[in-house]
Amino acid sequence: MTKTPIITARDVDVFYGQKQALDKINLEIPENKVTSLIGPSGCGKTTFLRCINRMNDLVDICRVEGEIKIADQDIYAANVDVVALRSQVGMVFQKPNPFPKSIFDNVAYGPRIHGLTSSKAEMEELVEWSLIKAGLWEEVKDRLQETGTGLSGGQQQRLCIARAIAVKPRVVLMDEPCSALDPIATAIIEELIDELRKNFTIIIVTHSMQQAARVSQRTAFFHMGNLVESGPTKTIFTSPKDERTQNYITGRIG
Amino acid sequence: MxxxxxxxxxxxxxxxxxxxxxxxxxxxxxxxxxxxxxxxxxxxxxxxxxxxxxxxxxxIPITEFLFSTEWSPQTALRTDQVAAEGKFGVIPLFTGTLLISAIAMVVATPLGLASAIFLAEYASKRSRDVIKPMLEILAGIPTVVYGFFAALTVAPFIRWTGSSVGLEVASESALAAGLVMGIMIVPLISSLSDDVINAVPQAMRDASMGLGATQAETIRQVILPAAIPGIAGSLLLAASRAIGETMIVVMAAGLAANLTANPLDAVTTITAQIVALLTGDQEFDSAKTLSAFALGLLLFMATLLLNYFSLRIVKKYREQYD
The missing domain is CATH 1.20.5 (Single alpha-helices involved in coiled-coils or other helix-helix interfaces)
Structure with missing residues (x-):
């Protein structure tokens, strides 16, 4: 485990048209840890998350300024291939969104477009590895050809996680991955997140303070487009420096 | 209070x-x-x-109507006249209809689909606001205008082009009628397919792009497969429109009931024949006049079947995402 952060954001501003959504964000994210982004709705945490794999490029009116470096490379530099970036920085969305394809094809989608495997056997191995890592293998191994949309919500989300890690990214971004799930499915995913950090750096946006406390080692608190404070999760939850953080984690605002 | x-x-x-x-x-x-x-x-x-x-x-026995290959519905003026009996074989009309519709679909499918994909996935809001109404104007042009465009502009052009490369082209060719009819149904395909493509949830695009797929890969591997039932429905609706289209073929395809697959020949269609059979003064009990009703029934059943299947496909597709 390296001590230097894998992701560094410096003075990141984001605008939607005239409206400023993020104001001078400076944040360092360590490798192979889970970092959670918390804060009230509309505080900019999802916007920040979507800067890290440049999903904001897909929004016409969105403009990003400042600098985000992953492994010392500026991801907004002119020579960056967004497609390659997104294969290194995977994403799991708020609502499970499996393709209306078979379970196998869902997981194989990313490796196929990036040409990661050279034979059918290799692909099968990779799909199995991803599903095992996502804790879904035992449940689906006998029905890989069935459609992914037929799974339960929690299974669908684990399928989406399998799909994301099949590309073997360095970083996995998770945008409130449990908000559409029941407590049992949530618990399974949280365990999974803890397991996944051995192989991946994980950044998770969550509305649940308990979830942030349970799964993450580092926490960053956003409020109205500002990064109020960040640090080890324990410190943020037990002795926050800023009054706004204090108010939010004790449930007085947000 | x-x-x-x-x-x-x-x-x-x-x-x-x-x-x-x-x-x-x-x-x-x-x-x-x-x-x-x-x-x-x-x-x-x-x-x-x-x-x-x-x-x-x-x-006329129904088997002769359905399976005989000759169509010449003239009625005798005198009983001892040569060829006193008309020939009522619907096959050349049916193949003519299919030939022209097929040409129309070959023209309209790529044009319509490409414009739908462009409108739904690539066009900026600004160009969409310009192009979509333009396509819809195309749908509003009266078919009679398409008809004389086909007969007076396209047909002579094809004939001229054909003769300059040594091909013999009938002055009223299936190709001319089919091409123009294809242009006519482009907006039908593009507008319906555009709706269907737009109905594919944004989450599917996000998922694919988030995995590092390019936009072209996303369209080809995620959006089109998800939209294909709806697109098929729109193609079937367009085909049934082409089969029932009358004005263009009356003006541009001619009345010669040739049994041919050559698009440069003149052919005739069911609709064009119905017009020919019923224009002018008619005896209402002659086989010639009555055959129009048989043709009408056949056409009605064909388009009804097509519509039924296309609506079923579209409906089945809708259930997937609701």
């Missing part, structure tokens, strides 16, 4: 008489009558088609 808030029994009026009941039932009756007009007319048309077609099949 305070006075009403107290429970005074005289404020609690619920026996206001029949005002609502009478109004409601008049409205309801009017609406039932209106919808019955449509249903009644449809039934009437079908019945008249069937009854007259049965009359026709009394004169």
């Amino acid at each position: 305070t006075a009403k808030a107290q429970s005074n029994p005289t404020d609690f009026i619920i026996n206001t008489g029949n005002r609502t009941k009478i109004g409601e039932s008049i409205l309801k009756l009017t609406m039932i009558l209106c919808s019955l007009v449509a249903v009644g007319v449809t039934i009437g048309i079908v019945l008249s088609l069937v009854v007259e077609a049965i009359e026709f099949f009394k004169k």
